[in-house]
Amino acid sequence: MKGKVYFIGAGPGDPELLTLKGKRVLEEADLILYADSLVNPEITRFAKPGAVLEGSSSLHLDEIMNRMIEAVRKGxxxxxVHSGDPSVYGAILEQMVRLDAEGIPYEVIPGVSSVFAAAARLGMELTVPEVAxxxxxxxxxxxxxxPPREELKKLAAHQTTLALFLSASHIRKVVEELKEGGYSSETPVAVLYRVTWPDEQVILTTLDQVAEEVLQSHITRHAIVLIGPAVGQAFKGKASLPSASHLYKSSFSHLFRGARSNPPLPRSSASSFKELGILARSRPGxxxxxxLHQLLPDSQLYLPQDVERDLLSFIGPAARDRVSLYRGSVISLLxxxxxxxxxxxLCMPLGIVVRALGKMAKEKRSDPAVVVVDEAGKFAxxxxxxxxxxANQLAQRVAGLLKGQxxxxxxxEVHQTLAVDLLGREWGWQIVNPDQITAVSAAMINGEPVGIYQDAGEPNWWPPQRGQPTEWPLPKNLHVYSDLEALRKSGCKAFLLITHRLLAEFSDLETGDWRLGAGKDPVPRLKPQIGETRRIAPTLIYRPKSLVAGVGCTRGVAMEEIEEALFAALKQNQLAFESLRNLATIDLKKGEPGLAAFSEKYGLPLETFTRDQLKTVENLPHPSETTLKYVGVPGVxxxxxxxxxxxxxxxxxxxxxxxxxxxIAEINFRQKGQDL
Known part of the structure; x- marks a missing residue:
């Protein structure tokens, strides 16, 4: 695969939506030239060691072409790498023309366009029978x-599903042209900002309201806009639209299936829909x-028995098996x-809920999220x-659906400061001593000096809330220290430690309440020296997913032997098990039973590499002649x-x-522009 240009569609943002072929080419590429203003930099983690990584946002066309042509001519x-799919507003034609003129071979690898990611995010179908x-x-x-023939007002005449790219900054103009073309004020509209990214935003509204809501959200770019009656699935419920296609209709025959005149009765659903419950205690509620049940179709709805006669008017065509009727007190049901x-x-007065929760709420790490909505739907x-x-996110979602507050x-949130219990949560960071959350939170909220030390994990954890500008400064009472000694002498009233190391001076703060193996902690915590007394400020210890364990093993090795080996390596090097992100090995070992069992037991993904990929790593510290002879590579x-x-x-x-x-290797998170 030498001497060639590959145009790769990176998808809408989530690196997991990159195609397998796109990932393979990235792993083997010598030069990765990516649209860094649009493409998630996480995709560069697939690059091989030594590959040249360069963002193209600051380059003009001639500079981009010169870099590609020069690299290909070197073999x-x-x-x-483009965002989404390169063939949709990807500006690749002008690049291909230049490559053709220079005799440079190229290939286009398609990607997932944001329009399809948006439909998936909304749980909708873009083409609905009898609708669009x-x-x-x-x-x-x-x-x-x-072109004049493609003006929005002319396309609107089709009254079908429109997907608008690159148009959020002209939203008022969009609304005017679509209305002029025939779309009604109540036409459903969805606006998705940076769909599949951690800071994605979703607006579900109507054509009449969309301009105001987009402007209030300060969305001007990186957004896809979906318009048309089919979009109604996203907030009117899937059952609000026709759903029977001819493809699976029993009376419809095709090459692979004949028609049935008397289709069998459907079996009852086994799904319990237990993730989200909606309760009401009165007729208005x-x-x-x-x-809400129609807007959140996978929810379970609980209504008082006396509304049964009006049930259909409340729930529309929603599935009856997702609705439970109850008698007696709503507190007893709750x-x-x-x-x-x-x-x-809970669609009821707050006072009822407060009285009920006093007997039920146990612990914030296990209690469900509870949101109360007044019966007029004004407040969530x-x-x-x-x-x-x-519950905070759920309240915001419910308020958005009801157009409430x-x-x-x-x-x-009230003081716009750091929520220490949520720090790093989006990347899977684990707090190993949650008993310290209350004390550290109090110091943070009360404005007392709090020190933070980080030597591992994702560096771009601030700002933590969506929609905040990246230049928003850290809270004034949060101080960053580059070494532990400075942190310890700082006089801060609380500490935040982001590390994959087991630190002797903080070991007594680690609860060690997670247990591996046969009921014992396989990685004992280091303790301060005997006789040493040390008063440590309230401290939270975060374990980022920052380590990868490469594994080699002989055929038939038991899971327990892999377990013992890994725990021994971690103990000897004072590294935290909680910080392991994944295991890695050669593809020949993908089906090794012991390794697969260990991976499954601890929920550690297993990434595999081919012989050719492993051979690209040069200057191994400990190459093996035996491994080279029998496996074909100097090391695994x-x-x-x-x-x-x-x-x-x-x-x-x-x-x-x-x-x-x-x-064991540390994951390289620090890309250009991400340093704290």
Whole structure:
């Protein structure tokens, strides 16, 4: 695959939406030239050691072409990475014309366009029988004008599903042209900003309201706009639209299936829909709850028995098996279902809920998210488990659906400061001593000096809330220290430690309440020296997912032997098990039973590499002639760890334990522009 340019569609943002072929080319490319203003920099972690990574946002066309042509003429492989799918507003034609003129071979690898990611995010189908069978991908005119025959008002005449790219900054113009073309004021509209990114925003509204809502949200770019009656699935409920296609209709025959005149009765659903529960206690509350149930179609709805006669008017055509009728006190019902759902939306007065929760709320790490909505739907109040349970986010979602106001009273949101219990949560960071959360939170919220030390993990954890500008400064009482000694002498009233190391001076703060193996902690915590007394400020210890363990093993090795080897390597090098992101090995070991069992037991993904990929890692610390002879590569555990972590240095070089070899590498998170 030498001497060629590959145009790769990186998808909408989530690196996991990159195609397998796109990932393979990135892993083998010598030059990766990516649209860094649009493409998630996480995709560069697939690059091999030594590959040249360069963002193209500051380059003009001639500079981009010169870099690609020069690399190919050196016999190198070039990955030119665009966002979404390159063929949709990707500006690749002008690049291909230049490559053709220079005789440079190239290939286009398609990607997932944001229009399809948006539909997936909304849980909708773009083409609905009897509603919309055509999808138009277009944009409004800006600095690049539109051909007269493609003006929005002319395309609107089709009254089908429109997907608008590059148009958020002209939203008022969009609305005017679509209305002029025939779309009604009540036409459903969805606006998705940076869909599949961690800071994605979703606006569900109507054509009449969309301009105001987009402007209030300060969305001007990186947004896809979906318009048309089919979009109604996203907030009117899937059952509000026709759903029977001819393709699966029993009376419809095709090449692979004949028609049936008397189709069998459907079997009852086995799904329990227990993740989100919606409760009401009165007729007005039931009407509101029914509306929410249609907007959140996978929820379980609980209504009082006396509304049964009007049930269909409350829930519309929604599935009846997702509705439960109850008799008696709503407090008794709430006590019964409290632990059956991850989240509860209660359409009733707040006082009722407060009296009921006093007997049920136990612990914020296990209690469900509880949101109370007044029976007029004006306010969605986060009542319980605002942070860890997600009630704050649920309240914001409900308020958005009802066009009401979210009421959030958790201190970190009110004071616009750091929520220490949520720090790093989006990347899977684990707090190993949660008993310290309350004390550290109090120091943070009260404005006392709090020190933070980080030597591992994602560096771009601030700002933590969506929609905040990246230049928003850290809270004034949060101080960053580059070494532990300075932190310890700082006089701060609380500490935040982000590390994959086991630190002796803080070991007594680690609860160690997680247990591995046969009921014991396989990685004992270091303790201060005997006789040493030390008063440590309230401290939270975060374990980022920052380590990769490369594994080599002989055929038939038991899971327990791999387990013992890894725990021994971690103990010897004072590294935290909680910080392991994944395992890595050669593809020949993908089906090794012991390794697969270990991966499954601890929920550690197993990334595999081919012989050719492993061979690209040069200057291994401990190459093996035996491995080269029998496997065809000079090593497995060391190059696998380095490739997976995108780091050509190892924290733990080849460690042999019985029939297992291990190497541990630190993941390289720090990309350009991400340093704290």
């Amino acid at each position: 190198q492989t070039v990955a030119r 069978q055509t999808v138009i991908l277009t944009r409004t005119g800006g600095r690049t004008p539109m 039931a009407e509101l709850a029914g509306k 006590q019964e279902v409290f632990t059956s759902h991850q989240g509860l939306i 109040i986060s009542v319980l488990s605002g942070h860890l349970g997600g 979210a009421v959030i009273t958790t201190a970190s 555990c060391e190059p696998a760890a380095m490739l997976s972590a995108r780091n050509n240095k190892l924290l733990v070089e080849k460690y042999k334990y019985g029939r297992v070899t291990l190497a």
